Amino acid sequence: MSETAPSTTSQPTAGPVVCGFDGSRDSLRAVAWAASWARDHGVGLEVISADRAVGRVVAFDETARANVEGAMRDQVADQVGDIDATYRVIADTPVRALLEAGRNASAIIVGSRGLTAREDFAMGSTSAGVVEHAPCPVIVITPRTPDQPGHGSIVLAADGSKANDPAAAFAFAEAERLGTGVRAVHSVEVPKLPGASLFDLDRLAESVLAEDEKDVTEALAPHDERHPAVELELILVVGEPAVTIAEEAAGAPLLVTGSRGHGGVAGMLLGSVSRRLLQTAPCAVAVVRPTD
Structure with missing residues (x-):
């Protein structure tokens, strides 16, 4: 008897894309x-x-709402261009407001840092909270994200786990x-075992990669079959x-x-590798969570 596959956040819906805006440089890039x-x-x-505070005021004053939302529209006019957009000011925390709006969204796009984040903070509290709890894919625009997307292949961090599907x-x-x-x-990081030679570590790495290659290939096979026009390249590397x-x-x-991947546990909503990638990636990062 066949089982019903768990629902996921992987397939974009026809809902709008939701973007958080707080006037910061990162949020302007996210709007673009x-x-x-x-x-x-x-x-x-x-x-x-x-x-x-502002949200409570505009909730009861239509003139104030029109003024505030009009100011938002003016601030992002260059980024939005001719796209038909709606603007809302919500009396809530940024994380809760974005998560609620994300219930019917195809994606949420946020900057990695806001106005209150220090320059040496790689990931702001709003982007972290949204990524960890969003009901749809979240795309984080980091300071390293170029203004124009690259033209190469999409890179997938693959580990062969069901959570990665x-x-x-x-x-x-x-x-x-x-x-x-x-x-x-x-990628596989081989632990530095006491007393092990470099030769032993290399052999261990090769053994682990060979075993993992089978798991990753099997996990990607259904997607490869569903998208025959997409060329799949599997890269196996040793390192962090x-x-x-x-x-x-x-x-x-x-x-x-x-x-989360193989090492993910219920209490860790965002795995260590995913969190690090949001800090170090040279392009926009999409984090996709299962809904089950």
Whole structure:
């Protein structure tokens, strides 16, 4: 008897793309990306600003609402262009406001840092909270994200786990839309065992990679079959996963990762590799979580 597959956040819906805006440089870049995403995917754009004090005022004063939302529209006019967008000020925390709006969204796009984040903070509290709990894919625009996406293959952080399956589905769907390929990167970090020689460690790494290659290939096979026009390239490397995957993402239009992998546990909503990639990736990072 066949079982019903668990639902995932991997397949974009027809809902709008939701973007958080707080006036910061990163949020302006996120709005520009969100406008391009809306145009390319044929969906609407919803720009959200969350402020409890201002939100309470505009909730009861239509003139104030029109003024505040008009000011938002003016601030992002260059980024939005001719996209049909809606603007909302919500009396709540940014994380809760974006998560609520994300219930019916095809994606949420945020900057990695806001106005209150220090320059040496690689990931702000809002982007972290949204990534960890969002009901749809979240695309984080980091300070290292170029203004124009690269033209290479989409890079997928692949580990062969079931938790990674929604991310793989998302990566293949986006690659097909863009007419490009998928570079699935699997990285293994070999522990430094006391007394082990470099030769022993190399042999251990080769053994682990050979075993993992089978798991990753089997996990990607259904997606490869569903998207015959997408060329799949499997990259197996030895090294710290977050570092090696980020290096492979140079020139990519998007890096896609799951929220947890083999080492993920229920209490860790965002895995260590995914969190590091949000800090080190040279392009936009899409985090795709399963809903089950």
